[in-house]
Amino acid sequence: MGIKDxxxxxxxxxxxxxxxxxxxxxxxxxxxxxxSQEEVERSSQTSDEAQRAAQEQQDRFNQDYDA
Structure with a gap:
C-alpha cells in the first residue's frame, strides 16, 4: 500500500x-x-388553565356579591 492509499x-x-x-x-x-415545542405547548396549557381558574373565581365572587 502506498502513501497515497x-x-x-x-x-x-x-x-x-x-x-x-x-x-x-x-x-x-x-x-x-x-x-422545546412540547414545553411551549405545556406552558400554553398551564396559562390557559390559570386564566380559566381566575375567571371561575371571579365569576364565583361576582355571584356571591350579587346575592
Missing amino acids: QFQDKADELRDKAKDAMGGAKEETGKRGQR
Whole structure:
C-alpha cells in the first residue's frame, strides 16, 4: 500500500466519522426542537388553565356579591 492509499484511507475514515457526527447532531437538534415545542405547548396549557381558574373565581365572587 502506498502513501497515497494510506492518506486516502485515513481521509475516507475521517469523512465517514464526520458524516456520522453530523447525522447525530441533526438528530439531537431535532429532539431538542421537539422538546422545546412540547414545553411551549405545556406552558400554553398551564396559562390557559390559570386564566380559566381566575375567571371561575371571579365569576364565583361576582355571584356571591350579587346575592
